Amino acid sequence: MTRPATAAATTPVQGLPLALDDVTYRYGRGQAGVGPLNLQVQPGEFLCVVGPSGSGKSTLLSLLAGFLRPQRGEIRLGETPVRGPDPRLTLVQQEAALFPWRTVAGNVAFGLERQRIPRAERAARANETLRLVGLEGYGPRRVHELSGGQRQRVSLARALAVQPRLLLLDEPFSALDDRTRTVLSDELLGIWWAQKVTVVFVTHNLDEALALGQRVVALRGGEVVLDDRARDLDVAKLRGTLEG
Numbered sequence: 709m710t711r712p713a714t715a716a717a718t719t720p721v722q723g724l725p726l727a728l729d730d731v732t733y734r735y736g737r738g739q740a741g742v743g744p745l746n747l748q749v750q751p752g753e754f755l756c757v758v759g760p761s762g763s764g765k766s767t768l769l770s771l772l773a774g775f776l777r778p779q780r781g782e783i784r785l786g787e788t789p790v791r792g793p794d795p796r797l798t799l800v801q802q803e804a805a806l807f808p809w810r811t812v813a814g815n816v817a818f819g820l821e822r823q824r825i826p827r828a829e830r831a832a833r834a835n836e837t838l839r840l841v842g843l844e845g846y847g848p849r850r851v852h853e854l855s856g857g858q859r860q861r862v863s864l865a866r867a868l869a870v871q872p873r874l875l876l877l878d879e880p881f882s883a884l885d886d887r888t889r890t891v892l893s894d895e896l897l898g899i900w901w902a903q904k905v906t907v908v909f910v911t912h913n914l915d916e917a918l919a920l921g922q923r924v925v926a927l928r929g930g931e932v933v934l935d936d937r938a939r940d941l942d943v944a945k946l947r948g949t950l951e952g
């Protein structure tokens with residue numbers, strides 16, 4: 709993973725440590741689901757989670773985001789458990805689920821309204837965050853005027869505007885063309901580097917995980933089968949583990 713040469717200018721946000729202790733989730737009475745999972749993510753670490761279809765990536769993210777509650781074990785962000793939707797974390801999904809009736813700035817400011825941030829500060833933070841994702845001046849535009857890549861930038865800006873301590877990303881660039889994906893990946897690294905936010909990035913694409921993550925965790929059958937620093941990874945072994 710290469711460090712971006714210039715870090716984007718913004719208020720640094722210190723990421724929180726994330727801990728999963730013996731976390732298990734099963735759908736219904738079946739065996740499908742994840743766990744037991746034990747993971748420690750350092751404050752400000754960029755962790756990529758890879759795995760084939762059905763390996764439990766989305767389930768893990770839903771647990772981290774507080775949409776699902778573990779049936780066993782505990783997830784902690786900093787000192788406190790995640791027990792439901794949590795203002796300290798935000799999630800960027802594969803498809804940018806933006807509000808079509810709001811402007812770009814209105815979408816970015818959405819989370820700030822919920823935090824009851826005053827209007828002038830909301831506008832300033834929305835503009836600052838749009839600049840961070842390369843969309844300076846796009847605030848008054850409507851969402852339908854934007855390309856797929858620009859919409860995903862807005863989605864990222866909306867997640868960043870609330871200054872999360874943990875940023876969750878679920879295959880955020882997979883619907884984009886290769887060039888846009890590379891550009892946005894580089895920009896995401898710049899933002900992460902500047903903000904020091906803890907990142908969990910889920911992808912089925914091993915090359916993307918290796919390009920982005922400081923550390924890569926591989927899931928299979930709902931369990932961690934490999935956990936290593938990206939630079940130390942035996943890529944052939946990992947491919948074999950995921951495909952075998």
Ligand SMILES: Nc1ncnc2c1ncn2[C@@H]1O[C@H](COP(=O)(O)OP(=O)(O)OP(=O)(O)O)[C@@H](O)[C@H]1O
Pocket residue numbers: 735736740741759760761762763764765766767768912
């Ligand atoms: N709502 C559900 N009800 C029952 N089983 C489910 C449900 N959602 C997921 N599963 C099962 O749980 C396991 C993990 O699924 P999950 O969606 O987390 O995998 P994934 O790695 O995200 O897959 P993909 O890459 O295809 O999105 C799979 O066996 C899946 O069939």
